Amino acid sequence: MNYPNGIKKGIDNKYITYKNRGMTLESDLNVTNQYYIENNIAYIYKKPTPIKVVKADYNSKGLRVIKEAYYSEPSTTDYNGIYKGNYIDYEAKETKNKSYFPLSNIHEHQITHLRHIESQNGISFLIVRFTTLNKTYLLSTKDFLDYIDKMKKSTIPISYFESHGYLIKEKYIKRVDYLEIVDKIWRLS
Amino acid sequence: MNYPNGIKKGIDNKYITYKNRGMTLESDLNVTNQYYIENNIAYIYKKPTPIKVVKADYNSKGLRVIKEAYYSEPSTTDYNGIYKGNYIDYEAKETKNKSYFPLSNIHEHQITHLRHIESQNGISFLIVRFTTLNKTYLLSTKDFLDYIDKMKKSTIPISYFESHGYLIKEKYIKRVDYLEIVDKIWRLS
Numbered sequence: 001m002n003y004p005n006g007i008k009k010g011i012d013n014k015y016i017t018y019k020n021r022g023m024t025l026e027s028d029l030n031v032t033n034q035y036y037i038e039n040n041i042a043y044i045y046k047k048p049t050p051i052k053v054v055k056a057d058y059n060s061k062g063l064r065v066i067k068e069a070y071y072s073e074p075s076t077t078d079y080n081g082i083y084k085g086n087y088i089d090y091e092a093k094e095t096k097n098k099s100y101f102p103l104s105n106i107h108e109h110q111i112t113h114l115r116h117i118e119s120q121n122g123i124s125f126l127i128v129r130f131t132t133l134n135k136t137y138l139l140s141t142k143d144f145l146d147y148i149d150k151m152k153k154s155t156i157p158i159s160y161f162e163s164h165g166y167l168i169k170e171k172y173i174k175r176v177d178y179l180e181i182v183d184k185i186w187r188l189s
Numbered sequence: 190m191n192y193p194n195g196i197k198k199g200i201d202n203k204y205i206t207y208k209n210r211g212m213t214l215e216s217d218l219n220v221t222n223q224y225y226i227e228n229n230i231a232y233i234y235k236k237p238t239p240i241k242v243v244k245a246d247y248n249s250k251g252l253r254v255i256k257e258a259y260y261s262e263p264s265t266t267d268y269n270g271i272y273k274g275n276y277i278d279y280e281a282k283e284t285k286n287k288s289y290f291p292l293s294n295i296h297e298h299q300i301t302h303l304r305h306i307e308s309q310n311g312i313s314f315l316i317v318r319f320t321t322l323n324k325t326y327l328l329s330t331k332d333f334l335d336y337i338d339k340m341k342k343s344t345i346p347i348s349y350f351e352s353h354g355y356l357i358k359e360k361y362i363k364r365v366d367y368l369e370i371v372d373k374i375w376r377l378s
Contacts, residue, residue: 043306043309045264045265045302047237048236048239048240049237050237051238051258065257065258065259066240068254068255068256069240069258070252070253070255071253076234081309082309082310082311083309085275085309085310085311086274086276087270087275088276119232120274122274
């Protein structure tokens with residue numbers, strides 16, 4: 001499936017082995033979030049992709065069928081939920097680039113969304129995977145907003161992720177155990 | 190726009206006057222949530238409607254266009270967000286019925302979703318409007334689950350909303366000021 005801006009998202013894959021490298025970040029997050037749910041650690045889920053329906057009709061079985069629709073620009077992030085009683089919210093992105101993360105990956109409305117959560121003292125962040133380097137970072141919304149508000153640039157260099165973000169270790173079952181890092185940053189454990 | 194199961198949802202309406210009775214619950218919630226956001230009281234928003242895309246193509250402008258898609262059964266509730274640092278989540282429904290709320294309005298997956306939130310100590314509830322009576326109730330997920338788990342019925346009588354729910358007063362700007370009731374139930378103020 002293709003999403004706006006040519007962003008490719010992974011498909012669900014229930015058959016994951018340790019050797020199965022090159023899984024998409026989305027697949028890894030699905031597996032991790034499923035682990036969190038099954039072990040009653042957190043309840044974090046993916047929101048539906050926003051779609052603008054232009055034309056719809058009923059088919060011969062009386063079922064509503066959409067005949068024309070478009071992917072609309074997301075006004076929120078992809079994931080949210082609850083962890084230790086806290087509201088948690090994040091956006092996950094991959095880039096093939098080795099040296100920087102292009103800000104065109106994050107829409108203006110999503111930044112507004114993150115500002116709202118920040119002002120309400122929610123826990124929010126970005127998870128960015130540099131696929132070529134096989135490195136996945138968590139960057140808090142606070143540090144993300146600090147950067148974009150001060151720097152007025154169109155990219156974030158990987159050095160900023162190294163200095164202000166947290167490298168997420170790749171694990172076996174909890175593929176991207178980001179809550180371990182959330183515990184550290186927000187002192188939850 | 191028509192949704193699955195013949196549920197009708199309201200359209201956005203930015204031009205609301207005090208005399209404008211008969212607004213849908215969704216419109217009233219939009220206005221109320223907008224008030225909460227603008228006054229930095231809470232950040233609560235509506236999730237996109239889940240749609241399953243079957244066929245998509247590119248149009249002559251190179252834009253991705255969906256040619257065949259269906260409304261899928263919702264796996265979560267319609268609204269969620271953050272209030273006083275707490276995760277908040279609810280489903281809003283209208284019924285024309287005067288004496289009971291048909292449980293067919295709430296999908297199995299949505300009940301599972303509410304159970305997850307309950308187990309993670311989130312704040313969640315139903316907002317049900319009996320349109321013919323012009324009465325809107327808030328019923329906590331705890332009381333909702335208590336009822337459906339014990340009673341095994343296909344409806345909830347209005348008497349249960351009267352005894353276990355809270356009537357939401359209709360106001361001028363904060364059309365359905367449900368956070369006032371959330372404060373009471375969860376002792377947040």
